[in-house]
Amino acid sequence: MLTKVQCQPWISVEIVALNVGSTDWCYTARGGCAKKVGPEEGSSSDTKHCNKDNGERTERYKVEAIAHDNTGCINLLMWDREAKKLCGKPAKEVKKEKVRPHTEKI
Numbered sequence: 001m002l003t004k005v006q007c008q009p010w011i012s013v014e015i016v017a018l019n020v021g022s023t024d025w026c027y028t029a030r031g032g033c034a035k036k037v038g039p040e041e042g043s044s045s046d047t048k049h050c051n052k053d054n055g056e057r058t059e060r061y062k063v064e065a066i067a068h069d070n071t072g073c074i075n076l077l078m079w080d081r082e083a084k085k086l087c088g089k090p091a092k093e094v095k096k097e098k099v100r101p102h103t104e105k106i
């Protein structure tokens with residue numbers, strides 16, 4: 001008799017670039033829910049839809065990364081949990097900081 005074994009494959013890649021502009025790296029959600037909410041509290045798209053979306057509105061990461069291994073390149077989307085691990089701080093803290101465009105001379 002054969003035994004069915006499930007396994008999750010892992011692929012090791014190196015991130016070579018983040019494909020983000022000044023505002024498209026995050027979005028607004030509410031409470032513990034990951035769904036995007038409207039730009040303003042109380043707007044028509046700002047409706048409650050689950051039991052996790054109680055609480056404060058906050059920024060969450062949505063970062064497009066370009067990664068490669070020895071077989072080629074892929075675009076990956078890093079959501080809040082992964083991007084927060086890499087960045088070391090929540091998106092709302094990064095948004096508060098004054099981020100200087102890379103074209104500006106120091």
Ligand SMILES: [Zn+2]
Pocket residue numbers: 033034035049050051052053
């Ligand atoms: Zn929700």
